[in-house]
Amino acid sequence: MAASPCQSPEPDAQTPLLDDVVDGAVDHKGRPVHRSRSGGWRSARFIIGVEVAERFAYYGIGSNLITFLTGPLGQSTATAAENVNIWSGTASLLPLLGAFVADSFLGRYRTIVYASLLYILGLGLLTLSAVLSSSEIQLLHKADTSLVFRHLELISLMSQIQRSAKPKAHFSIGGTSVTLILLTYIQDNLSWGLGFGIPCIAMVFALLIFLLGTRTYRYSIKGDEESPFVRIGRVFVAALRNWRTSPSAVTSEEESRGILTHKSSEQFKFLNKALLAPDDLKENRKVCTIVDVEDAKAVLRLFPIWVTCLAYAVVFAQYSTFFTKQGATMDRTIVPGFNVPAASLQTFISIAIVIFLPIYDRIFVPIARYVTGKPAGITMLQRIGTGMVLSIILMVIAALVEMKRLKTAKDYGLLDTPSATVPMSIWWLAPQYLLAGIADGFTMVGLQEFFYDQVPNELRSVGLALYLSIFGVGSFLSSFLISIIDDITSLAGESSWFSSNLNRAHLDYFYWLLGGINDGVEGTVDHKGRPVHRSRSGGWRSARFIIGVELAERFAYYGISSNLITFLTGPLGQSTVTAAENVNIWSGTASLLPLLGAFVADSFLGRYRTIVFASLLYILNAINFGPKLKQGLGLLTLSAVLSSSEIQLLHKEDTSLAFRHLELISLMCQIQRSAKPEAHSSIGGTSLTYILLTYIQENLSWGLGFGIPCIAMVFALLLFLLGTRTYRYSINGDEESPFVRIGNVFVAALRNWRTTPAAVTSEEESRGTLPHESSEQFTFLNKALLAPDDLKENRRVCTIVDVEEAKAVLRLFPIWATCLAYAVVFAQCSTFFTKQGATMDRTVVPGFDVPAASLQILSSIAIIISLPIYDRIFVPVARSFTRIPSGISMLQRIGTGMFMSLISMVIAALVEMKRLKTAKDYGLLDTPSATVPMSIWWLVPQYLLTGISDVFTMVGLQELFYDQVPNELRSVGLALYLSIFGVGSFISSFLISVIDDITSLPGESSWFSDNLNRAHLDYFYWLLGGISLVQLVVYLYFAKSYIYKSHDLEKF
Template sequence: MDTEVPFLLTDSVDGASEAPLAGVSDYRGRAVYRSTSGGWRSALFVAVLELAGNFAAFGVSANLITYLTGPLGHSTAAAAAAVNAWSGTATLMPLLGAFVADSWLGRYRSIILACTLYVLGYGMITLVSMEMLSGNDLSSHPSSMKVGLFYASLYLIALAQGADKPCGLAFAADQFDPSHPKERASQSSIFNWWYFSMAIGIALAISIMSYVQENIGWGIGFGSLCVVMLCAFAIFLGGTPTYRLYVPNSRSETPFMRLGRGISALYRRSNFLLDTKRHHPEDEDVIDKVQSEEAWAVLRLFPIWATCLAYGVVFAQISTLFNQQGRTLDRNIFSGLELPPAAIQTFGPISILLFVPIYDRVLVPALRRATGNTLGLTLLQRVGAGMALSLAAVSVAALVEAHRLEIAREHGLVDDARATVPMSWVWLVPQYVILGIADVLAVVGMQEFFYDQMPGELRSLGLALYFSVMGIGGFISGVLISVIDRITSRDGGDSWFADNLNRAHLDYFYWLLAGLSLVELVLFLYLARSYAYINHKRLL
C-alpha cells in the first residue's frame, strides 16, 4: 500500500472520481465530491483557526502567573494554584464540549460557538485589564469586583476552549476519507502537522506577547489577541463551502445514550455468560453484542488514560514554576536587552517545530523499515517514549534548580528575593527542549490514539480524553502545590514555594514529580503490552 504522505501542503485529493461521497454533506446538506471538498485544502482553513486559537490561549497562559503576582498581587503559591486551576478547567471543558458536539450541535457548529465565545472572552479580559491599570497607583490591589471580572473572562475563554478543542482536530481529520488510501495516509500525517501548527502559534505567542505585555502594556497585549481571533474566525468561515460534514445520526438516541446502552448491554452479557441456563433471544443477543463491543472499546481506554495523568502534572509546570525560575536568572542577551521570563518557554515549541519534520520524514520511514509498522511505532509506544522523556525533563529541572540554589547561597543572595542570581537563563533551555520533544511523541500520540481507538460517533470524546489528561494533571498539580505549601510552611518554616525562590525548594517538588512519573510509566508499559488495537491492520 502507498504509505507516502504529502509534506504538509501537497494536495492528497484524488479528483478522478466524481461520485458523491457517502456519509458526508456540505453545510447545506448537499452531496459533496472528492475533487471539490475536503483534503488539505479544507483542513488548512481549520488549521489556521487552531493556530490562532493556540496563539491567543498561550498569549494569556504563558505569562499569566506574572500578571497574577504583579498587578493582581497574588503570592507565588496562590498564583501557581490559580493558573493550574484555570488551565485544568480549560482542558477539562472539552469533555462537556464533546458531549454537546457529538449529541446535538455537531463539530462545525461547535467551532462557530467557540469562536464567538473566544471573541467575547478576549474582549472582556482586554477591557478589565485596561481598567485595572488605568489608575495612577499601581501598587494598590484592584477591587474584588475587578478581580472577579478578570477571572470571569478567563473562564469564558476556558468555556470556549471546551467547545473548540475536541472538535477542531476531529473536524480537520474528518476532511479525509479513511477508505481512500492516499487520504487515509494524509489523515494519519495530519496529527503530526497539526501539532506543528500549534507549535508555531505557541512560539509566536510566547516570544511576542510576553514582551508586549511586560514592556508595552497588558491591555494592548490582550487586545491584540482578540483581533487575532476575529481574523481567524473570518478565515474559518471562508472555508465553509469546501468542508465535509458528517451526516447526523438518524437514530433518536445520541451517541452518549448509545454508549450508556452499550454499558448496560455489556453488564447483561456478562451476567448471561455466567448463567448458562438463562435463555437469551438470538436477535437481542446480536444487538447486545454490537453495543457491548462499542462500550468495551471505550471503557478499556480509561486505564491507559489514567496512567498518562503524571504527564499532565509535569506539563503544568511549564507556564508556572519554570517561568518563576527564569525570573530569578540573568536574562541579558546583548546591549542591555533583557529576555522576558515567559519568552524562555519559546524553546519548547521551537524544539517541536524542528523535531516534527525530523520525526515525520526521517524517523518514521526508518522505523517503518525496522518494525514493519506503517506508523513506525505503535501509538502506545510513541506515547510511552514521550512519557519517558518527560521524566527526564523534570529530573533535569530538579538538578538545574538545585544548582541555582547553590549559586544563590554561594553569593549570599538567599535573603534577597529580588536579586538576580549570577546564572544564565540558558541553563533552563534543556528542560524546555526535552519537554518539547516529549510533546511530539506523547501529546501527538495521545491525540491520535484516543481519536482512532474511539468508535466513530464518539471521536470528539476521544480527543476530549486527551485534553482531560492535561486538565486533571493541572488540577493535581494545583492540589499538590497547595497541600505542600501548607505543610512545609507550618510552624513558620520556609515553604517549598516561598515567594523568595532562593529560600524555596522547587527542586524537591520536581523530584517528587519525577517519582510519580516513574511509577506511572511502569504502570503504562504494563497496560500497553496487553492492549489490543481496533483498526489493527493500520496500527500494528
C-alpha cells in the same frame, strides 16, 4: 522670536533673524520666509490632506469605471476595457504636461489650485451624468456618448497635472484603501451619482484645506536661470544641427573649453556635437555647456529601461479591468444580504504593499546587504527586475483561476446565463491581487526611485512624470491588444475572447488555458443542504480557513496561558503558590471542557455551529466597555488596563472578576477546539505568541498584550465564515447518538448485574455471535446483551457492536490514568519554569532582556526539529528491527516520552539546585528581586527535552485516543486525550496546595515561597520525578496487557 537651531553663538541680535530666513524662497506675499513659521509639517499636513483626497477621488472613478461603462452606459466588455485603458493611459501621460507647466510657468502652488478647480468641475459634471434617469442615459448614448468621456478626460487631465506638482507623494495607501472599500460598495449597491458625488465633495474640502495652508508654504524665487526643459531640448536640437560634424572637431572643441575626459560620459557621444556653435549662431542664442549635454544624456539613458518596463505596465492595466469583471461574476457574499464589491478586492494590492514594504526594508534589505555588500541590498534595477518576474507569476495564477471559474460555470450550466452568479468564491482572486501588491513593492517603488534619482535635479518632476508615463503607454498597449484580439477572435461567428458574456469569453486564453474534472462526495452536503462537489469543497479549500482559525485561536490561548503566572504574581499581586494553583486550575478546566464541546458538536450543533458560537463567546463583549464588566477576551483586556488603584480595589473586593473572564475563555477555547479534532499542533500560533506577546506583556502593556489576541480572534472568526461555502457538512441520519448507545450499555449491564455467565452465553449463542467477535476484556459488559424483564416497548436492546464499542472506551481508562503523572510534569512548563527564569540573568544584548515565558518556544522548536527526525530516521530504523509499519507501537511511543519527561524533571531539579547555590554564594537569599547571576539559558535543556517528550507522548496519545474509540466518537476520543492534561493540572494544583500547607511550618520557608531563593522547587521536581518513575512502571504493566480495537467490528 525663538532662536533658530542654526543660530550662531555670537551675541549679535541680527544673527537669529538672518539664519531663520530661507534662501531662495518667499512667503505668499513675496516677503522673505522664515524657517520657524513655514515648511516642514506645517505645510505637509495640508498637502497630505489634498493628496489623500485626490487619490480618493481618482480611484473612486478608476477602480470601478469598467463596471459603470458596462452597466449604466451599456458598453461591451471589450469596448469598456479599451476605454478604461485609454483613460488610464491618458491620466498617466499627462503629468509630462503638468510637470512642464509647474516647473516652467505657474509654479506648483498655482498648478495645484487651478487643477483642483477644474478637477472639481469634471467630477461635478460626471456626477450629473451619473444621476440621469435610464431614459436619459439611453438618449445620451445615442446622441452624444462622448459627453461622459469629456468629463472623464477633464478629471484625468487635472488629476495628473495636479499630481505632477507634488513629486514626493505617490503611495497614498489611506485614500486608495478607503476608496476601494467604501466607494465601490456605494456605487454597486446604492447610487452611481452618490458614488461619484462623494469624491467631488472630498475634493472641494481638500482644496479648502490646501488654501488654509497658504501662509505656511515656501514659494521658490525664480531666478534668471533658463528652464531645464529648454536647456535639454536645445542639446538635442544642436546635436541634430551638427550631425555632420566630425569627431575630431568635437574633441578639439572639448580641449579648447578645457573639458576633462572624465566629465564627459562615453554613452550617447553623438550629443557632444551640441557643444559646437553653428556658423549661423544668432547673437542671443546660448551655446550648450557640458552640464547641459550630460543632463540630456541622463534623460536619454532612461529610455531603454522605460521601454522594457512596458510589459509590466500592460499586466498592471488588468487589475482594474478584467480582474474586476471576473470578480463581478463570482460569489461575492460575505454574510447573507451583503456582497463585497468586485472592485474592492483591489484593496488587497494596498494591503500587500503596506505589509510587504516594512518586511522589505527591515528583513530583506539587511540580509541582501550582508550578501551583496551594497547599502540598499540590491540595486534599483535588480529591484525592478524582481517585480517584473513576480508579475509573470501572478498572470499564471490569474490564468489558472480563470480556468477554474469557466469550468465551474460550465458545470453549473451557466454558460448562457451571464447575469447568474458563478458559485465560486471571489476570494479565489485574492492571491493574484496580493502578488500584484508585492510586485508593485519591487517594481513600482524601484521605478520611482530610479526615475527620481537618475534625472537632473531641476527635472525631478519630469522624472516621476516619465515613470508614470510607463503605465500610460502600457495602458494604451493593453487597449491596442484588446482591440486587435477582439477583432480577430470575433470572426466566423465565434465568441470573442472578451465577450460580454464572460462565461462564453476566453480570458483564460488571454492569461492561460486549462481544464479539470468534477465528481460528487457521498454523505455530505454544502451549506445550503445541496449535494456537495469534491472540486468545490473540502481539501485545502476548507483547510486554509480552518488552519487560519486554529492558528489565531492558539495565538489567543497561549497569549494568556504562557505568561499568566507573571500577570497573577505581578499586577494581581498573588503569591507564587496561589498563582501556580490558579494557573493549573484554569489550564485544567480548559483541558477538561472539550468533553462538553465534543458532546455538543457530535450530538447537537455540529462542528460548524459549535465553532461559530464558541468563537463569538470567546470574544464576547470585546468592545462593550461598559461600567459593569462582563466575561470575554475583551473584558480580560479591560481588567488588565485598570490602574494600580483599581487593581488593588479589584483584589480586595472581587478577585474572582478576572478569573470569570479567564473561565469563559477557557470554556469557549476548548469547546471550539473539540470541534476541530485534527488540528492540535498549531506550532505557528504558539511560537509567535511566545516571541511577540510575552515581550509586549512584560515591557509595554498587559492591556495591549491581552488585546492583540482579542483582535486576532475577531479576524479568525471572519476568516472562518468566509470559508462557509467550501465546507462539507455531514448528513445526520436516524441513527442513535453514540453517547446514548454507549451509555445504554453501562446502564443495561448494571441492571443485569445479577445475571449468570451461563445466561449471557446462551444469549450470545441465540444471536449467533461468534466467539472472536466478543473480546475477553470486561466481559461483565456482555450482560448488556440481555433484555431485562421490564423492557418497555420502545426501548432498544444493546447489540454486540454497542458492547464492543463500550469496551473500547473503557479499555482506554488504564492508559488514561497512568499518563496523569506526565500531565503533572507538563503543567510546570508555564508555571514554575517561568518563575525560575524570571529570577535569572535574561540579558541577550545590553538593554534587552528576553521574557522568561518566551523560553517556552524552545519546546515548540524541539517539536519542529524532532518530528521530521522521528518520521524520516527513527521510524525506518525501528521498522527494520520490529517489522511494525510505524516502527514502534503507539503505546511504546507514549512510554518513551514518559521516560523522557522523567529525565527532564531530574535535569530541572539539578538546574534549580545550581540556581539556589548561586544565589547563596552571592548572598542573594534574602533579596528576591535581585537577579541571580546565572544565565537563563541553563533552562534550555529541560525545555528542549519537554518538547522531544511531547513528540513521543502527546502525539502518541492523540493517535491512540483517536484510533481506539468508536468512529462516531472521534471528537470525544481527542477530548479524553486533552482531559489527561486537565486532570493532571488539577493534580498539580492539589499537590502544590498540600505541599505548601505541610512545608509552611513556623520558621520554615515553603517549597513554593514567594522568595524563590528561599524556596525549594528542586525538592518538588525530585518528587515529580519519583512519581513519574512509579507511574511509568504501572503504565508498562497495563500497556503490555492492552488489546487494540478490532477494526473487523466495523462491518457490523
